[in-house]
Amino acid sequence: AVFCYLALTATALGYAYFRHSRRRLYELAAKIPGPRGLPLVGHALHTIVKIFKTVLGYANEFPQDTPLKLWIGPVLYVAVVDPRDIEAVLGSSEHLDKSGEYNFFRPWFGNGLLISSGDHWRAHRKLIAPTFHLSVLKSFVELFNANSRGVVEKMRKEAKAGHEFDVHEYMSEATVEILLETAMGVSKKEQKSGLEYALAVMKMCDILHMRHTRFWLYPDLLFRLSKHFGEQTRLLGIIHGLTKRVIQSKKAEFLKGVRGPLASDPIVSATPEAPKEAKPDIRAEDNDVGQKQRLAFLELLIESSQNGAALTDQDIKEEVDTIMFEGHDTTAAGSSFFLCMMGLYPDIQDRVVEELDQIFGDSDRAATFQDTLRMKYLERCLMETLRLYPPVPIIGRKLKHDDKMPSTGALLPAGCTVMVGIYKVHRDPAVYPDPEAFNPDNFLPERCANRHYYSFVPFSAGPRSCVGRKYAVLKLKILLSTILRSYRVGATVPEKDWKLTGDVILKRADGFRISLQPRRTKADTAAPTHKAPLS
Numbered sequence: 001a002v003f004c005y006l007a008l009t010a011t012a013l014g015y016a017y018f019r020h021s022r023r024r025l026y027e028l029a030a031k032i033p034g035p036r037g038l039p040l041v042g043h044a045l046h047t048i049v050k051i052f053k054t055v056l057g058y059a060n061e062f063p064q065d066t067p068l069k070l071w072i073g074p075v076l077y078v079a080v081v082d083p084r085d086i087e088a089v090l091g092s093s094e095h096l097d098k099s100g101e102y103n104f105f106r107p108w109f110g111n112g113l114l115i116s117s118g119d120h121w122r123a124h125r126k127l128i129a130p131t132f133h134l135s136v137l138k139s140f141v142e143l144f145n146a147n148s149r150g151v152v153e154k155m156r157k158e159a160k161a162g163h164e165f166d167v168h169e170y171m172s173e174a175t176v177e178i179l180l181e182t183a184m185g186v187s188k189k190e191q192k193s194g195l196e197y198a199l200a201v202m203k204m205c206d207i208l209h210m211r212h213t214r215f216w217l218y219p220d221l222l223f224r225l226s227k228h229f230g231e232q233t234r235l236l237g238i239i240h241g242l243t244k245r246v247i248q249s250k251k252a253e254f255l256k257g258v259r260g261p262l263a264s265d266p267i268v269s270a271t272p273e274a275p276k277e278a279k280p281d282i283r284a285e286d287n288d289v290g291q292k293q294r295l296a297f298l299e300l301l302i303e304s305s306q307n308g309a310a311l312t313d314q315d316i317k318e319e320v321d322t323i324m325f326e327g328h329d330t331t332a333a334g335s336s337f338f339l340c341m342m343g344l345y346p347d348i349q350d351r352v353v354e355e356l357d358q359i360f361g362d363s364d365r366a367a368t369f370q371d372t373l374r375m376k377y378l379e380r381c382l383m384e385t386l387r388l389y390p391p392v393p394i395i396g397r398k399l400k401h402d403d404k405m406p407s408t409g410a411l412l413p414a415g416c417t418v419m420v421g422i423y424k425v426h427r428d429p430a431v432y433p434d435p436e437a438f439n440p441d442n443f444l445p446e447r448c449a450n451r452h453y454y455s456f457v458p459f460s461a462g463p464r465s466c467v468g469r470k471y472a473v474l475k476l477k478i479l480l481s482t483i484l485r486s487y488r489v490g491a492t493v494p495e496k497d498w499k500l501t502g503d504v505i506l507k508r509a510d511g512f513r514i515s516l517q518p519r520r521t522k523a524d525t526a527a528p529t530h531k532a533p534l535s
């Protein structure tokens, strides 16, 4: 009895102290609008259903331009969807730390760029950003082309069968293999298929997604007791197995004195080559490169570690794991959504193909970097796809200090998790007239110029924006134009019947179903090459 009494008293005192130490958080939270939750657990039970759907559902009930709070147990979440509030969070050089949910990625990426913070993040960002500079990317064009032709060939059996199929696996495998060849410098000959890795990543995302929605699995201890931990260990074996092999082989090459083709090729000009619509965060990255040598990602990490930079083997492994994930799953989803949209909107597809015909005439030569600059309409369709279906639909940041949101003047308390509702701001009727409609003209230069910069943030924005943005856009232009030059894409499931799932990367749970029809006659159905002309 004495023990129980003491235990109860200690718990009550502990709880009182906990509440007292967070009194400012509670005071400020009380002033932020939000749906009523249950005592103690808040909205935790709703998230079991799905975080993405829950947040979206509540966001639809409340005015678009006010921050919205949710409690999940003791954690205060505030969703921001107004571009001015998004700028206050993402554009700040103070709120750079990722929210606690990203910790579930630690067994996978460790302290990689996506989740690291402070000086570690700053130093690695400075080192890595130049490896995605346009002058490096231009040297990847040939590899982007070769891999795009490869995927066109692989999909030929689906076109032959004339049925609908899920294009996502093809896009995933292709994007993994492209990353291995470009950023990692692993030649096709040395590669195994990227499919095993891509499938392991998909299943790993399912586990992370599930963990986000089951609050009792948040503590590592309880998660380790669950059956999912064993499966996670198996999947990480596959994922880390690939990255380990890649690093070992590159290191062995380096020690033998073999250097990549870019190594002795100094940058000619550091002038930003960003397109007109390019955003300030890209320009900042461009300037970062200075007069350093052009090196592809893994080459640079290994050279730097061997040349005295404070970069351990573990650091390299974590960054490789981060880039392999960020660089493949996002673009696989983006390209799959794009092809579904082309299938659903044949008139728009016709315009894209018309533009490609103007660029390539009846030649089936591979695309050059200059060609990609002329793919203006295709780029607008790509941006419109990323508007409606941003592969990263929500970003979480931990607020470092109290901050006033410009939309309503609401003061968000330090320590809360801010959820930036990318999916939601992209469908704000105040910004995009008829926001649910697929309209590539939303990305006409004059419309972009008249919009708030933070109302279109598929790659995030500000100091922690995506380092791979230009890589992604260049690769997607080459991949998608090669597919559209080879096949007419069809789709039958309308957008309203798609089942979206989006707690890590936004995807269609019902599969990215499309059909393909060769654009050329049977005698001439080879994918674009340098030789045979298009009929």
Ligand code: HEM
Binding pocket: 113, 114, 115, 125, 183, 322, 323, 326, 327, 328, 330, 331, 334, 390, 391, 392, 395, 396, 457, 458, 459, 460, 463, 464, 465, 466, 467, 468, 469, 471, 472
């Ligand atoms: C359509 C393709 C892509 C989209 C939509 C996308 C989107 C994003 C977004 C929204 C973030 C911020 C995430 C956050 O704050 O939680 C991000 C960060 C990042 N992305 Fe991408 N990304 C894409 C492609 C790529 C590619 C191709 C690479 C590399 C090859 C890449 C590498 C990264 C890295 C390393 C970060 C972390 C940056 C930092 O925190 O400093 N991404 N990306």
